[in-house]
Amino acid sequence: MAVSLGGNSGGPMSEINVTPLVDVMLVLLIIFMITAPLMSHSITIDLPIANPKTKDAELPVAPLDLAVKQDGSLYFNDHLVTEAELRAQFAVNAQKSPQPELQIRADKNTEFKIVKKIIGDAKDSGMVHVGFMTTDAPKG
Template identity: 85%
Template sequence: MAMSTGGNSGGPMSEINVTPLVDVMLVLLIIFMITAPLMSHSITIELPTANPKTKDSEVLVPPLDLAIKQDGSMYLNDQPVTEAELRAQLAVNAQKTPQPELQIRADKATEFKIVKKVIGNAKDSGMVHVGFMTTDAPKG
């Protein structure tokens, strides 16, 4: 208990009561003494290793390359296709095992609604793997 000694100065007390501080520090010391040994135990796990000679990597399926120009014209593997032909090709390729990836290359100025429609057609056909192709950023 802190008590002021002497004088009627009535000013602020300049002594610090350290008893609560010591109590808190002792509690923290006990908590750390109990929890520190628990943190030294390690859990060993066996991580999987990559095997590049599995069956999936031996069978390489060439991707479907779909180019979409600014005017909406489409080219599947460098051959011009209409929307109906594209849907038919996507339906045929969706049934293959393993399924090829559809790689979409759209012109920068192509409206997104055209690309969205192609993605919707691919999804409706059962295509699972759809990717977007871009060019490298100019260096310099």
């Protein structure tokens, strides 16, 4: 509470009333004292193991390599194939258990509609694992 000690007339006081500031700071201090211990407690959960070592672990399956050139020519495992042959290969490999991954390497100038058609054919054949191969960005 600010009190005038006499002197001049009852003009405006230039002193800052810090009582509300101290009240707010004490409330914040109490809040932080209560919540700080709660933040140090962690919740423990059991996460699944990424690669479990089991007795009947299956051997890794070699991925299927599909190269698509700019002109639309298709190379399945480094052999030139037509679209019909490629769909037949997709149907055969989709029946395997475990199913191999199809890795598509498309030229950067290849039209996307060609790649989209290949992905659609693979999906229609039952292929589930489809990936894209790229090169690293130049360093420097």
